[in-house]
Amino acid sequence: MMAKLQKSIDKQRALLEATLNLINNGGIQEASMAKIAKLARVSPATIYLYFENKRDLVNKLYLEVKGSFTEKAFEGYEVKNPVKKSFEQIWFNMAAFKLRHKEKASFLSQCDNIPLIDEQTRQEGLKHLQPLFDLWLRGQKEGIIKSFSPHLLYAYTIYPMAFLMNAQCRGTFQINKKVLQEAFQAAWDSIKV
Amino acid sequence: MMAKLQKSIDKQRALLEATLNLINNGGIQEASMAKIAKLARVSPATIYLYFENKRDLVNKLYLEVKGSFTEKAFEGYEVKNPVKKSFEQIWFNMAAFKLRHKEKASFLSQCDNIPLIDEQTRQEGLKHLQPLFDLWLRGQKEGIIKSFSPHLLYAYTIYPMAFLMNAQCRGTFQINKKVLQEAFQAAWDSIKV
Amino acid sequence: MMAKLQKSIDKQRALLEATLNLINNGGIQEASMAKIAKLARVSPATIYLYFENKRDLVNKLYLEVKGSFTEKAFEGYEVKNPVKKSFEQIWFNMAAFKLRHKEKASFLSQCDNIPLIDEQTRQEGLKHLQPLFDLWLRGQKEGIIKSFSPHLLYAYTIYPMAFLMNAQCRGTFQINKKVLQEAFQAAWDSIKV
Amino acid sequence: MMAKLQKSIDKQRALLEATLNLINNGGIQEASMAKIAKLARVSPATIYLYFENKRDLVNKLYLEVKGSFTEKAFEGYEVKNPVKKSFEQIWFNMAAFKLRHKEKASFLSQCDNIPLIDEQTRQEGLKHLQPLFDLWLRGQKEGIIKSFSPHLLYAYTIYPMAFLMNAQCRGTFQINKKVLQEAFQAAWDSIKV
DNA sequence: TATGAATGAGTATTCATTCAT
DNA sequence: AATGAATGAATACTCATTCAT
Numbered sequence: 121m122m123a124k125l126q127k128s129i130d131k132q133r134a135l136l137e138a139t140l141n142l143i144n145n146g147g148i149q150e151a152s153m154a155k156i157a158k159l160a161r162v163s164p165a166t167i168y169l170y171f172e173n174k175r176d177l178v179n180k181l182y183l184e185v186k187g188s189f190t191e192k193a194f195e196g197y198e199v200k201n202p203v204k205k206s207f208e209q210i211w212f213n214m215a216a217f218k219l220r221h222k223e224k225a226s227f228l229s230q231c232d233n234i235p236l237i238d239e240q241t242r243q244e245g246l247k248h249l250q251p252l253f254d255l256w257l258r259g260q261k262e263g264i265i266k267s268f269s270p271h272l273l274y275a276y277t278i279y280p281m282a283f284l285m286n287a288q289c290r291g292t293f294q295i296n297k298k299v300l301q302e303a304f305q306a307a308w309d310s311i312k313v
Numbered sequence: 314m315m316a317k318l319q320k321s322i323d324k325q326r327a328l329l330e331a332t333l334n335l336i337n338n339g340g341i342q343e344a345s346m347a348k349i350a351k352l353a354r355v356s357p358a359t360i361y362l363y364f365e366n367k368r369d370l371v372n373k374l375y376l377e378v379k380g381s382f383t384e385k386a387f388e389g390y391e392v393k394n395p396v397k398k399s400f401e402q403i404w405f406n407m408a409a410f411k412l413r414h415k416e417k418a419s420f421l422s423q424c425d426n427i428p429l430i431d432e433q434t435r436q437e438g439l440k441h442l443q444p445l446f447d448l449w450l451r452g453q454k455e456g457i458i459k460s461f462s463p464h465l466l467y468a469y470t471i472y473p474m475a476f477l478m479n480a481q482c483r484g485t486f487q488i489n490k491k492v493l494q495e496a497f498q499a500a501w502d503s504i505k506v
Numbered sequence: 507m508m509a510k511l512q513k514s515i516d517k518q519r520a521l522l523e524a525t526l527n528l529i530n531n532g533g534i535q536e537a538s539m540a541k542i543a544k545l546a547r548v549s550p551a552t553i554y555l556y557f558e559n560k561r562d563l564v565n566k567l568y569l570e571v572k573g574s575f576t577e578k579a580f581e582g583y584e585v586k587n588p589v590k591k592s593f594e595q596i597w598f599n600m601a602a603f604k605l606r607h608k609e610k611a612s613f614l615s616q617c618d619n620i621p622l623i624d625e626q627t628r629q630e631g632l633k634h635l636q637p638l639f640d641l642w643l644r645g646q647k648e649g650i651i652k653s654f655s656p657h658l659l660y661a662y663t664i665y666p667m668a669f670l671m672n673a674q675c676r677g678t679f680q681i682n683k684k685v686l687q688e689a690f691q692a693a694w695d696s697i698k699v
Numbered sequence: 700m701m702a703k704l705q706k707s708i709d710k711q712r713a714l715l716e717a718t719l720n721l722i723n724n725g726g727i728q729e730a731s732m733a734k735i736a737k738l739a740r741v742s743p744a745t746i747y748l749y750f751e752n753k754r755d756l757v758n759k760l761y762l763e764v765k766g767s768f769t770e771k772a773f774e775g776y777e778v779k780n781p782v783k784k785s786f787e788q789i790w791f792n793m794a795a796f797k798l799r800h801k802e803k804a805s806f807l808s809q810c811d812n813i814p815l816i817d818e819q820t821r822q823e824g825l826k827h828l829q830p831l832f833d834l835w836l837r838g839q840k841e842g843i844i845k846s847f848s849p850h851l852l853y854a855y856t857i858y859p860m861a862f863l864m865n866a867q868c869r870g871t872f873q874i875n876k877k878v879l880q881e882a883f884q885a886a887w888d889s890i891k892v
Numbered sequence: 893t894a895t896g897a898a899t900g901a902g903t904a905t906t907c908a909t910t911c912a913t
Numbered sequence: 914a915a916t917g918a919a920t921g922a923a924t925a926c927t928c929a930t931t932c933a934t
Binding site: 146147148149226229230232233234235236239242243266268269271272274275276279280281282283284286287290292293299302303305306307309310311312 | 338339340341342343419422423425426427428429432435459461462464465467468469472473474475476477479480483485486492495496498499500502503504505
């Protein structure tokens with residue numbers, strides 16, 4: 121039972137994975153619908169049973185990956201812990217995710233600046249970060265974190281990771297435990313009061 | 314009269330500008346050679362008188378824009394000034410450039426992650442930032458700046474600007490003088506000892 | 507019904523025919539993929555469902571035509587017949603083919619000298635002529651045919667037909683039964699002991 | 700004095716040579732006007748001072764090469780010599796030319812079948828072969844040579860050389876003195892009474 | 893005479909998408 | 914639900930030719 125539904129889900133998953141892989145090896149222009157279909161062992165026409173068009177496919181992929189990222193980010197997070205400790209935990213969770221799932225991290229950073237991702241999708245992707253925003257708010261109330269806009273806090277604590285990841289992917293930089301500690305230090309210093 | 318040479322330079326400039334504009338409105342996939350030619354009021358074949366191919370065109374544009382960015386960055390910079398003051402000056406120069414030339418800033422941030430830009434070009438583009446790297450080194454020797462890799466310093470002081478700019482371009486964030494001061498504060502705090 | 511398969515075969519055939527016709531009227535440079543598609547009443551993209559690229563298309567066409575040529579050449583050929591009679595039969599078969607299928611003959615002679623045809627394809631095309639080579643060998647063993655390389659035998663018995671065909675196509679020469687007999691006489695005299 | 704005229708002739712010669720070389724390395728489609736101009740160290744526009752268009756250029760080249768071929772063919776030819784001896788001399792002259800000037804020979808054989816060469820040009824190119832036709836006529840009157848059309852005689856004595864040359868160029872056949880003697884033997888046997 | 897710059901039309905090939913089955 | 918076949922429009926790039934100088 122449910123075999124059909126499962127098969128359907130499998131196919132959708134295969135398509136998303138194929139898209140992710142292709143985009144990572146050569147950018148979005150390398151990920152043609154034909155190639156995606158081939159890599160997912162599916163007919164090109166089948167893609168359109170699951171997704172409206174290419175834009176829809178990429179946007180859904182974006183949401184999916186962003187979702188798995190934030191899921192990992194808040195793993196083990198407990199609201200009752202002190203602000204810095206919580207932030208530290210989330211930050212290292214995020215770093216761990218990016219280091220472990222380089223393709224996903226690379227994909228997300230590719231999406232950061234391209235117009236193919238709808239504004240709506242972007243907002244949707246941010247929603248799951250709410251706990252982090254709440255944490256920052258608490259930190260600000262406690263006088264631990266600067267009273268800056270969450271955009272600023274994000275820009276100076278989370279966003280830099282992407283740069284370091286990209287540099288590492290290009291082979292011009294090596295991330296290790298020491299670097300990670302330093303990065304966190306910089307992140308925290310930038311927003312702590 | 315130099316009329317011919319001038320005309321030639323004008324055309325090259327028109328092509329670079331057209332490319333910049335098209336890439337900004339819709340990403341690189343929207344910037345086809347045909348559209349670029351049309352926007353520059355030139356035949357498609359003419360592009361190839363000035364550039365080897367699309368990759369060459371985009372890379373040259375990248376270098377050109379990066380060049381104008383760094384030129385602005387070090388405007389009025391004098392090595393003899395104290396580290397923090399110098400850094401502040403450079404930082405605000407960069408911010409001013411990004412605010413004034415949003416298309417250029419947006420283009421550069423799009424290029425950060427696409428494979429179309431050669432690694433060599435990227436390195437070439439970084440060369441002009443050498444004075445900043447030197448400044449950081451001096452700051453580290455003076456015990457003012459953390460002994461981190463320049464990659465880290467860049468990731469936490471310069472790179473975040475791109476995020477804020479993009480957010481503003483998308484209309485989800487508003488940069489003003491106060492925000493700018495806060496951003497600099499965060500940048501400096503992240504790397505100062 | 508096999509309707510689908512048949513339709514597929516028909517389309518491939520239409521494409522090959524269109525290519526043949528276009529190459530014959532104006533050489534290979536006149537046979538653009540767009541024209542081929544148009545003449546075959548098919549979209550340019552459809553060509554690539556059946557052939558890898560232009561080179562593949564022309565090479566496959568070459569093999570196909572060469573195949574139909576050699577098939578005709580050995581029609582009614584029986585190994586047990588005497589050498590001269592067999593050779594005569596094959597020779598006139600070939601001549602008949604070239605006279606009946608002038609476009610094919612003309613196409614083949616155009617292909618003799620162009621680099622678009624792969625060496626491998628050329629060899630492949632020769633394979634079906636093996637019975638003729640075997641016949642010559644027998645003739646040489648029987649002391650009837652000169653002990654020359656098959657290349658020489660081919661050059662002086664088969665190859666000249668192309669010249670006569672081309673001359674006739676250009677209207678500068680008329681082939682009739684008498685000429686045909688003379689041509690065979692010349693061919694045989696050139697290789698007989 | 701006459702420096703200008705000489706320069707002019709040099710340029711025309713350079714253009715013809717460039718065309719010959721390019722056509723030989725990759726066929727006519729590889730010989731674009733731009734490449735020809737570059738190889739001849741001349742502006743593309745300059746070509747049109749000497750030739751009407753590409754067709755004209757190739758046709759004039761054809762005539763030029765054919766001319767040098769026939770010039771060589773009748774080198775040392777004296778009408779008073781016996782028919783067979785004269786034919787032998789001309790035949791070996793032609794073979795020597797083709798072996799020594801492979802590019803020219805290859806070019807001529809490429810031209811044999813392509814529509815780019817005008818019929819008029821072809822006829823013009825044949826004119827210089829008149830002494831050979833006269834020789835054949837004499838041979839026929841003397842009862843030494845078969846009473847066949849000159850087309851046939853040409854097809855079976857001269858044309859086969861092209862096949863052997865092409866085979867050698869492709870590396871599938873080796874021409875040496877013995878082969879040459881055999882080839883002449885075949886040629887003569889095919890037309891002698 | 894000679895040119896470098898310019899071009900519109902063309903090149904082979906690929907695209908995202910749809911349709912008949 | 915799923916597909917292989919099909920496609921018009923687009924892709925980057927090249928062509929033979931011309932024009933202003």
